[in-house]
Amino acid sequence: MSDVAQAQxxxxxxxxxxxxxxxxxxxxxxxxxxxxxxYWMLRTSLMTFGEIVAYPPRxxxxxxxxxxxxxxxxxxxxxxxxxRNSLIISTIVVVLTVTFSTLGSYAxxxxxxxxxxxxxxxxxxxxxxxxxxxxxxxxxxxxxVRMTGTGGTRDVVGLxxxxxxxxxxxxxxxxxxxxKTVPEEIExxxxxxxxxxxxxxxxxxIPLSVPAIASVALYTFMIAWNEYMFAFILLKAKETLTLPxxxxxxxxxxxxxxxxxxxxxxxISVPVIIAFLASEKSFAQGLTAGGVKG
Amino acid sequence: MAVLGQTKQARDARLAYLLILPTVLIIxxxxxxxxxxxxxxxxxxxxxxxxxxxxxxxxxxxxxxxxKDIERFLPALRTTFVYSITGMLLSLGxxxxxxxxxxxxxxxxxxxxxIMLFPYAAPTIAMAQIFKWIVQPNGLVNWLLMxxxxxxxxxxxLTERGLALxxxxxxxxWKYFPFCMLMILARLQAVDQTLYEAAxxxxxxxxxxxxxxxxxxxxxxxxxxxxxxxxxxxxKFDDIWLLTxxxxxxxxxxxxxxxxxxGLNNFGWGAANAMILALLLTVFxxxxxxxxxE
Numbered sequence: 349m350s351d352v353a354q355a356q357x358x359x360x361x362x363x364x365x366x367x368x369x370x371x372x373x374x375x376x377x378x379x380x381x382x383x384x385x386x387y388w389m390l391r392t393s394l395m396t397f398g399e400i401v402a403y404p405p406r407x408x409x410x411x412x413x414x415x416x417x418x419x420x421x422x423x424x425x426x427x428x429x430x431x432r433n434s435l436i437i438s439t440i441v442v443v444l445t446v447t448f449s450t451l452g453s454y455a456x457x458x459x460x461x462x463x464x465x466x467x468x469x470x471x472x473x474x475x476x477x478x479x480x481x482x483x484x485x486x487x488x489x490x491x492x493v494r495m496t497g498t499g500g501t502r503d504v505v506g507l508x509x510x511x512x513x514x515x516x517x518x519x520x521x522x523x524x525x526x527x528k529t530v531p532e533e534i535e536x537x538x539x540x541x542x543x544x545x546x547x548x549x550x551x552x553x554i555p556l557s558v559p560a561i562a563s564v565a566l567y568t569f570m571i572a573w574n575e576y577m578f579a580f581i582l583l584k585a586k587e588t589l590t591l592p593x594x595x596x597x598x599x600x601x602x603x604x605x606x607x608x609x610x611x612x613x614x615x616i617s618v619p620v621i622i623a624f625l626a627s628e629k630s631f632a633q634g635l636t637a638g639g640v641k642g
Numbered sequence: 643m644a645v646l647g648q649t650k651q652a653r654d655a656r657l658a659y660l661l662i663l664p665t666v667l668i669i670x671x672x673x674x675x676x677x678x679x680x681x682x683x684x685x686x687x688x689x690x691x692x693x694x695x696x697x698x699x700x701x702x703x704x705x706x707x708x709x710k711d712i713e714r715f716l717p718a719l720r721t722t723f724v725y726s727i728t729g730m731l732l733s734l735g736x737x738x739x740x741x742x743x744x745x746x747x748x749x750x751x752x753x754x755x756x757i758m759l760f761p762y763a764a765p766t767i768a769m770a771q772i773f774k775w776i777v778q779p780n781g782l783v784n785w786l787l788m789x790x791x792x793x794x795x796x797x798x799x800l801t802e803r804g805l806a807l808x809x810x811x812x813x814x815x816w817k818y819f820p821f822c823m824l825m826i827l828a829r830l831q832a833v834d835q836t837l838y839e840a841a842x843x844x845x846x847x848x849x850x851x852x853x854x855x856x857x858x859x860x861x862x863x864x865x866x867x868x869x870x871x872x873x874x875x876x877x878k879f880d881d882i883w884l885l886t887x888x889x890x891x892x893x894x895x896x897x898x899x900x901x902x903x904x905g906l907n908n909f910g911w912g913a914a915n916a917m918i919l920a921l922l923l924t925v926f927x928x929x930x931x932x933x934x935x936e
Contacts, residue, residue, distance in 0.1 A: 448664040455661035478877030480896040485676035574765040613768035624763035
């Protein structure tokens with residue numbers, strides 16, 4: 349091949365595509381380092397105890413359909429409760445965040461009012477604000493108003509309130525920058541036609557922003573579903589634990605049931621990975637402005 | 643006319659306040675109030691025993707205790723800086739490389755991009771468990787490194803002093819580079835392509851194009867993302883807590899805040915520790931607001 353290439357006139361010679369080779373080589377490294385841990389998680393979840401402790405490690409499970417770890421996992425009441433609680437809490441957080449942030453973002457994007465700059469500055473500061481700063485005061489406050497340590501619904505309500513502080517700033521940031529891209533003329537036409545502000549929001553702005561609102565909803569879901577620290581501090585009773593905490597409780601510091609741990613890791617990861625991939629594309633524009641917390 | 647215009651404006655402003663009211667209540671009541679309360683806590687002796695009662699005022703006592711806590715506070719302060727700065731540089735560097743790769747045209751680019759987001763989207767608890775599993779003494783990493791003759795015998799990556807911090811840093815790079823990648827990629831795709839064409843006509847090679855076009859265009863986003871990662875690493879609780887619990891030379895200030903409060907049952911120390919964290923953070927936030935937001 350290279351002889352042929354050299355025989356051709358210099359000008360038309362195509363150099364060896366070092367750039368392409370380097371590109372694919374680097375991509376391969378990235379894919380391997382991201383996927384191997386995930387593969388290892390899947391593979392372990394499908395193995396028997398004997399296969400797991402085998403040395404040297406077996407690369408593939410004997411039986412790809414050995415779901416006994418999943419079966420054992422779903423026999424754990426705590427795990428089922430965790431899924432239930434995480435679903436309920438995340439859904440409520442999503443509904444509240446989407447409702448409040450749509451209203452607030454509309455005001456920021458479309459209306460003029462004294463103090464708007466301060467409001468936005470406050471939102472940014474809170475967005476950047478480290479959750480760990482809230483750990484102690486939130487625990488003490490919640491203990492005093494008896495919204496932690498009661499072992500019942502009150503704890504869950506307290507946790508939902510705390511989650512709103514984590515989701516609202518991002519949601520306002522993402523939505524207000526999206527609302528600004530909706531042409532104002534469409535809304536003005538609505539107002540001329542006799543619509544009130546409320547019906548403009550309800551009939552024009554919201555329907556036009558469905559993709560952005562959906563992204564915010566999915567992203568909010570991900571924050572609430574993944575959150576560990578506040579749930580760890582505020583929830584104590586095993587019936588109220590969210591999935592990450594139930595996970596941590598079931599498989600404490602010392603355990604050998606790695607097949608179940610990995611099965612649990614898969615069950616907890618798959619929904620959010622899907623949610624994130626579904627939402628990530630449509631907020632790519634707002635990303636550089638707003639960003640994502642993590 | 644003027645009067646009419648003003649009343650309309652006033653009505654608009656009233657509506658705007660109504661729209662932002664839920665957000666203001668959430669941010670004010672659940673972020674600003676607790677933060678101020680944290681200041682109060684840091685000057686009082688609050689323990690698990692007197693959470694619901696009036697706590698004695700101790701002035702700067704808590705701060706004095708924390709700063710003089712040579713065994714815990716000072717090493718944690720050092721580790722926090724090492725962890726957050728090194729972690730920021732690593733995730734930013736790896737994220738930059740990943741974004742440059744994904745900015746090239748190749749088949750299945752969307753798939754590659756989606757896969758790279760996995761570690762970032764999945765819950766920390768699940769990722770931490772996988773990581774623990776693969777770096778176990780008889781786990782995948784040790785086995786591979788021994789096969790490659792890099793280490794003679796298995797190492798305990800998360801419990802050996804001197805190894806634990808690099809291991810935790812590796813984990814945070816793996817988990818957070820996709821965040822940097824997403825933000826940088828969004829900016830990369832907005833770079834004016836004619837700049838590259840012009841440079842190519844002028845005979846600039848790939849490296850020169852990167853140095854003189856791409857990097858200057860990315861300066862702003864690299865600064866933003868770098869600061870964000872620095873701030874968030876500085877305050878990370880979950881990752882280190884779940885991987886090492888702060889042992890083996892990985893104790894950082896956020897985990898120490900937890901230890902003071904819930905391990906040693908002294909919320910005053912915890913609050914004072916969090917205040918010191920906040921003061922250091924204010925410096926970062928100040929730069930962020932000055933460089934990025936204004």
